[in-house]
Amino acid sequence: MDSHAYRHRHLLGIEGLTREDITYVLDRADTYVEMNRQAEKKRSLLRGRTLINCFFENSTRTRTSFEVAGKRLGADVINMAVAVSSMRKGETLIDTAMTLNAMHPDVLVVRHPESGAVQLLSEKVDCAVINAGDGSHEHPTQALLDALTIRRRKGTLGGLTVAICGDVLHSRVARSNIALLNAMGARVRVVAPRTLLPAAVEHLGVEVFHDMAAGLADVDIVMMLRLQSERMHGSFVPSTREYFHFFGLDEDKLKAAKPDALIMHPGPMNRGVEISSTVADDIDRSLIRQQVEMGVAVRMACLEIMAGTLGNNPPIK
Amino acid sequence: MSGLRRLFRNARLIDPESGRDNIGDLIVVDDRIAAIGAKISGDGLGADVEIIDVGGLCLAPGLVDMRVQLREPGAEHIESIESGSRAAAAGGVTTMVALPNTEPPVDDVSVVEFLARRAREVKLAKVHTYAAATKGMEGKELTEIGLLTANGALGFTDGVKAIADALVMRRVLAYARTFDQLVIQHPEEPSLGGAGEVNEGEVATRLGLAGITPAAEVIMVERDLRLVAVTRARYHVAHVSTAAAIDAIRRAKADGLPVTCDTAPPYFALNETAVGDYRTFAKLSPPLRGESDRQAVVAGLADGTIDAIASDHAPWDQDSKRLPFSSASYGIVGLETLLPLSLELHHNLHLSLIDVLRKLTIAPARILGLGVGRLAPGAPADLVIFDPDAKGRIHTDEFRSKSKNAPFDGRPVQGRVERTVVDGRTIFERAA
Numbered sequence: 176m177d178s179h180a181y182r183h184r185h186l187l188g189i190e191g192l193t194r195e196d197i198t199y200v201l202d203r204a205d206t207y208v209e210m211n212r213q214a215e216k217k218r219s220l221l222r223g224r225t226l227i228n229c230f231f232e233n234s235t236r237t238r239t240s241f242e243v244a245g246k247r248l249g250a251d252v253i254n255m256a257v258a259v260s261s262m263r264k265g266e267t268l269i270d271t272a273m274t275l276n277a278m279h280p281d282v283l284v285v286r287h288p289e290s291g292a293v294q295l296l297s298e299k300v301d302c303a304v305i306n307a308g309d310g311s312h313e314h315p316t317q318a319l320l321d322a323l324t325i326r327r328r329k330g331t332l333g334g335l336t337v338a339i340c341g342d343v344l345h346s347r348v349a350r351s352n353i354a355l356l357n358a359m360g361a362r363v364r365v366v367a368p369r370t371l372l373p374a375a376v377e378h379l380g381v382e383v384f385h386d387m388a389a390g391l392a393d394v395d396i397v398m399m400l401r402l403q404s405e406r407m408h409g410s411f412v413p414s415t416r417e418y419f420h421f422f423g424l425d426e427d428k429l430k431a432a433k434p435d436a437l438i439m440h441p442g443p444m445n446r447g448v449e450i451s452s453t454v455a456d457d458i459d460r461s462l463i464r465q466q467v468e469m470g471v472a473v474r475m476a477c478l479e480i481m482a483g484t485l486g487n488n489p490p491i492k
Numbered sequence: 493m494s495g496l497r498r499l500f501r502n503a504r505l506i507d508p509e510s511g512r513d514n515i516g517d518l519i520v521v522d523d524r525i526a527a528i529g530a531k532i533s534g535d536g537l538g539a540d541v542e543i544i545d546v547g548g549l550c551l552a553p554g555l556v557d558m559r560v561q562l563r564e565p566g567a568e569h570i571e572s573i574e575s576g577s578r579a580a581a582a583g584g585v586t587t588m589v590a591l592p593n594t595e596p597p598v599d600d601v602s603v604v605e606f607l608a609r610r611a612r613e614v615k616l617a618k619v620h621t622y623a624a625a626t627k628g629m630e631g632k633e634l635t636e637i638g639l640l641t642a643n644g645a646l647g648f649t650d651g652v653k654a655i656a657d658a659l660v661m662r663r664v665l666a667y668a669r670t671f672d673q674l675v676i677q678h679p680e681e682p683s684l685g686g687a688g689e690v691n692e693g694e695v696a697t698r699l700g701l702a703g704i705t706p707a708a709e710v711i712m713v714e715r716d717l718r719l720v721a722v723t724r725a726r727y728h729v730a731h732v733s734t735a736a737a738i739d740a741i742r743r744a745k746a747d748g749l750p751v752t753c754d755t756a757p758p759y760f761a762l763n764e765t766a767v768g769d770y771r772t773f774a775k776l777s778p779p780l781r782g783e784s785d786r787q788a789v790v791a792g793l794a795d796g797t798i799d800a801i802a803s804d805h806a807p808w809d810q811d812s813k814r815l816p817f818s819s820a821s822y823g824i825v826g827l828e829t830l831l832p833l834s835l836e837l838h839h840n841l842h843l844s845l846i847d848v849l850r851k852l853t854i855a856p857a858r859i860l861g862l863g864v865g866r867l868a869p870g871a872p873a874d875l876v877i878f879d880p881d882a883k884g885r886i887h888t889d890e891f892r893s894k895s896k897n898a899p900f901d902g903r904p905v906q907g908r909v910e911r912t913v914v915d916g917r918t919i920f921e922r923a924a
Contacts, residue, residue: 369666369723370634385670409626409633411663417636 181480185297185304188313189354197358201323203476204469211247211472221250224281224482228254230307231287236442236467237307241284244474268292272299282481303481311345317441318351320473322359324466325396328437333360338390340366341400341422341449344373348441349400353379366390368422370411387422391431399424399440399450407448415448425451437462495522498916499532503546503877507553507867508850518551520873523915528867546877549910552849553865554586554874557830558754558856559730559802561823562619564610565603566595571807571894573607577616579827579893581920584876584909585803586617587857587864588827592624593651599624599635604643616919618864618874622647625664625675631656634663638671646860647674647728652777652822654678654712661716665725674859676728677716679737680778684708689818691764691779699770701817704779710736717744720751728859729753731804733778735788742797752859753797756804757833758824760789766899772813772820773899776806790842793851800856803830807895825893829886831878832905838880839906845880875913882908
């Protein structure tokens with residue numbers, strides 16, 4: 176075992192993790208990146224363990240990524256789309272948690288549309304819980320996979336300047352990334368119209384910009400966020416045309432960033448809304464496909480750590 | 493010096509920005525003011541300089557009218573850019589800003605461009621426009637404030653409608669601040685104002701007309717000021733008319749909020765009794781208020797709480813006003829009476845002449861971010877020459893505006909525009 180181990184029972188958020196916790200997960204994930212590139216990808220580390228993907232909100236990418244990760248480690252993976260079963264029948268979240276708990280899973284991966292719901296569920300079960308996104312709160316594995324992607328390309332996170340651009344207000348990806356990047360010693364900026372920024376966001380340790388040219392000046396990493404369609408037509412921003420004109424990432428706006436600046440997006444992308452295809456598909460600068468690859472490796476590391484913690488160490492909350 | 497040169501001689505030069513008020517000369521080269529001083533020698537100017545003897549009359553920056561309705565596009569039979577610009581010229585107004593409540597409304601870049609092209613073709617007073625804050629002025633969805641700004645919209649307002657929904661207003665303010673844009677509110681809580689026609693009170697009761705409580709104004713203003721405190725956006729209250737709203741704005745200014753306001757001549761020149769015997773020409777929005785509110789408007793102008801005076805020019809044809817009171821449209825034409833009615837504040841000793849002019853020139857220009865409204869070398873040669881004391885009466889049938897709806901016909905006034913100059917071109921000169 177490494178000198179430092181991840182000493183938490185769950186992975187509910189980046190908030191509360193130390194630099195050492197994060198580094199440990201990233202180091203473990205690094206080993207799986209190589210493994211995933213081999214023809215033989217299967218390990219038996221989690222044989223006999225049960226992983227339940229419990230998604231109260233639609234997801235394809237994250238759920239599939241966890242499923243692949245679990246299966247590669249040999250776990251039995253069950254996918255529950257709760258959005259279309261018990262929630263419809265009026266079962267409360269806690270009832271659902273109790274029901275799942277009675278099946279003795281080893282790891283629960285939970286996504287829920289309400290902030291804080293995953294933590295509430297984690298308090299009612301005996302197994303480890305990984306937050307796969309709760310409302311506008313946290314999406315820790317996304318931040319970890321983003322960090323791994325950056326670290327593998329730039330060698331380090333400390334000292335980099337990262338601009339997170341777009342719908343910060345509704346974004347759990349932004350909140351997790353802000354916490355992680357700050358913990359790792361990066362400088363974080365947010366760039367958005369004021370209607371898409373939460374109050375007091377500067378207290379999270381970011382510099383706030385409302386103009387892409389200023390916000391992207393000399394940054395190393397540009398992280399674009401997805402703008403959901405129901406927010407595009409007048410309530411938060413007037414139109415996709417105006418949003419793209421002022422806040423969409425294209426080659427012109429990217430000129431403000433460092434010449435070797437890299438582009439990230441958690442997906443799924445709205446091409447022509449927050450990012451142009453030219454930029455998204457630039458094989459030299461866009462890390463968007465690598466992010467998906469790193470996602471599997473990071474989730475394997477998280478599953479391994481969660482399952483291992485349960486067996487070998489007394490849980491520390 | 494090259495270019496077209498004009499020397500305005502023997503003028504009482506009044507420039508509220510610098511505080512200048514003295515007899516002197518002013519030189520215009522092409523479209524700019526080139527020099528200004530007590531006595532400028534014309535010797536160096538060459539032979540082909542045009543010399544205009546102002547005869548000791550006032551020469552001030554052309555008036556900046558921050559609130560007019562020009563009805564183009566959509567209702568050109570009531571007013572057009574051309575007729576409105578002729579009215580402006582006759583009134584000494586060299587810059588005006590139109591409300592977006594046209595048909596179609598100014599909620600799209602193409603309409604802003606159309607207005608700019610029409611103004612270039614007419615080429616009289618400078619015409620700017622606000623754009624709608626919400627699509628179709630329906631109070632629901634934001635307009636393309638960034639793109640409209642980039643194409644010349646000077647501020648965002650739903651015209652003669654309040655932005656009623658508090659969440660929408662908050663987002664309008666926050667989004668507008670992203671582009672450092674001004675948000676202009678029609679200050680009336682619509683659920684209180686909706687059915688009303690005149691100020692709530694004795695006059696309304698005697699006439700049997702539905703009243704609008706003065707509280708409808710301060711409720712909207714105070715709500716907005718709370719949202720301004722949250723968003724720190726630049727906020728402007730149009731045509732304030734009540735003591736309570738003026739008090740609220742006075743306090744907000746003392747608290748350092750980025751708030752400004754204007755009023756229009758009817759609100760200091762008239763009170764609700766002007767409605768008299770169902771005179772629809774005295775029906776406007778907000779309604780003419782009681783005498784104590786009128787006095788509060790005068791006091792707000794005098795102490796600087798009210799930054800600017802706008803004409804609130806609202807032309808209507810006979811068909812819109814020759815109706816039972818409840819059916820008649822709201823509004824008064826004002827471009828051609830803006831200066832003489834505002835000068836009443838000076839003649840009645842409420843404000844100095846230069847302070848009246850400040851509210852008609854540099855103050856609105858600064859709120860709008862325009863470089864006009866000043867007599868300074870390099871500034872645009874937008875000028876008005878007027879006699880502040882000339883006695884006369886308002887004759888609405890002499891208005892250049894296509895519409896004559898004003899309750900001021902026959903009113904004795906002092907002050908007369910003699911000449912109006914835009915970018916060095918004389919666009920109006922009183923017939924001898």
